[in-house]
Amino acid sequence: MDKYRVPNRMNLLRAREYGLENSFVHIEQTRRIADFTLCKYRSLTPFHHSSICTMCLEQSECRYLLSGDASGHICCHDMFPSSLVATHPVIFRIDRNSNRDHHTHKVCSLIWYPNDNGLFITLGLDKKLKIWDTNRVKMADEYEFGNFAYSAHMAQTSNTSLVAVAHENGDLRLIDIRTGSNSHIIHSHNGKGICLVKWFNNNPNLLASGGADGRVLFTDIRSSRTYYMILDPDNVSTDNPQVKPRTTTASTSSVAHTRGIKSLEFLPDNSHLLTLGADSHMYLWNVNSGQRLLVNYGRMPTDNVRIKTLACTQMKHDRTKSLVYVPCGKSICAYDILSGERLTTLSGHLVSVSTCIYNRLSIELYSCSDDILVWAAIKKQQENYELSIKTQERRPETTRSLAQILNRDQWSDDDDEV
Structure with missing residues (x-):
């Protein structure tokens, strides 16, 4: 620290x-x-009546926050301004009362179109992927599947139109929203299904997928092979010459985690990947070599949340200063990525946290469970604000008591007798 x-x-x-x-x-x-605390005097206008499953912050302005709940309802909050005291309004909502095209089941994924907040994509357990026009809040296109899909992701690069969708039967489906084609299917995982899919930050042709069997695969959509690399926890990166790392493509049965994958997060440096599994372990991987770095984060608490979103941040001037905020039950734990040290624990939610999102412009953290909380480095400002409130509350009492003393009754019992 x-x-x-x-x-x-x-x-x-x-x-x-x-x-x-x-x-x-x-x-x-x-x-x-590294000094986040709960923003007690900032809140979001209430909308959701069930647990919030996922969130997404658009990256063009870092201002509009999408959130989806277990009932299939979606809303967008305006997170500007990031002042000490604020109530963020609802910009638009999509539910059974406002839009007939709403999802009828749980919302699994929310995606803002990169570099443009005029379009966003939603995926629900009703086996439908919907494309929305933000300005009109109307559905522009829809894709329906025969199998459940738990995760969808779009490459965060310019001039991209491919959406990758992970299905329960182990297939990766690529949808081109520009042409409407959804015929490209990659049979990469087995029948246990795929939990997560993520595009590489710097390459719109490479994607990572995590299966319910604990395997993590890297796939090049330009190649005929189902994958070109599989992550193996025994393939470690170390300076010890006695430890010989394995080859990254030798065993097709290698599993990154002994249980299903809950999170895949690429670091901003585009060279490392964090994986979180249902086996209560989090690993750091070198993307280029597929080797696991020997970083011990300790055991992570397990819960019933199927997919967790981690918030990763790195300082541009010093890559050694890298943090990740991990949902751990009802709390959020901040770890130093390269050393594995737990720096702090943020507590404020009453049920398990599913998503953490970092706002790179206002340097804030958003987290959701049954509600959405805002975290920022404003501990000193909040203490001063609370002190000023207490001072204002005491001042009128002092004034009234002084007035009573100055205007008190000057009569005496002797005057009454006369």
């Missing part, structure tokens, strides 16, 4: 005077991401 502490402020100001103002911004960002 020491490396996240702020150095002498006078040195930072002196560096800014010499034209190194970026260092001030970077160090301040580093301090804030």
Whole structure:
């Protein structure tokens, strides 16, 4: 935790005077991401009446937050401004009362179209993938499947139109929303099904998929092979010459986790992948070599949440300062990614947390369970605000008591007798 502490402020100001103002911004960002606390005086206008399953923040403005619940309802909140005291309004809603095209079952995935918040995609357990026009809040297109699909993802690169959908029968289906084609199917996993699918951050042709059997596969959609790499936990990256790593494609039965995959998150550096399994373990992998880095995060609490979304962040000026916020039951645990050290635990939810989202512009964290909470580095500001409220509450009482003293009755018993 020491490396996240702020150095002498006078040195930072002196560096800014010499034209190194970026260092001030970077160090301040580093301090804030490791010092999150619950925003007590910020709330979202209530909408959901059942548990919230997933959320998605658009990346063009980092302002509009989509959320979907177990009843199939969807809403969008405006998270601007990020002030100390605020109530974020609902921009639009999709439910049985407002839109006849709403999902009839649980919402599994929400996807904003990259670089443009005029379109978003939803996937539900009603076996339907829907494409929505944000401005009109109307469905533009719909795809219906014969099997349940638990996860969908779209590459976050420009000029992309492919959506990858993970099905329970082990198939990956690629949908081109530009042409309407959904005939490309990759039979990569076995009949136990696929839990998660994620595109690589820097390559719209590569994707990672996690199965219910614990396998994690890397697939190149340009190749005829079902996958080109399978992650093996025994293939470790170490400086010890006595440890010989395995080849990454030798065994097709290798499993990254002994139970199903709950989370796949690529780090912002595009070189590492975090996997979280139902076996209560989280592993860090080198994407290029497929080797597992020897980082011990300890055991993660297990719960009934099928898919968990982790919030990863890295400082551009120093890649060694990397954090991940992991839903752990009713709490959120912050880990140093490269060392495995648990830095802090955020508590505030009453039921299990399913999703954490990091806002890179306002440097905030959003988490959801039965409600949505906001976390930011505003502990000192909240203490000052609470102190000012208490001072204002005491001031009228003091004024009234002083007025009573000055205007008190000056009569005496002797005057009454006369």
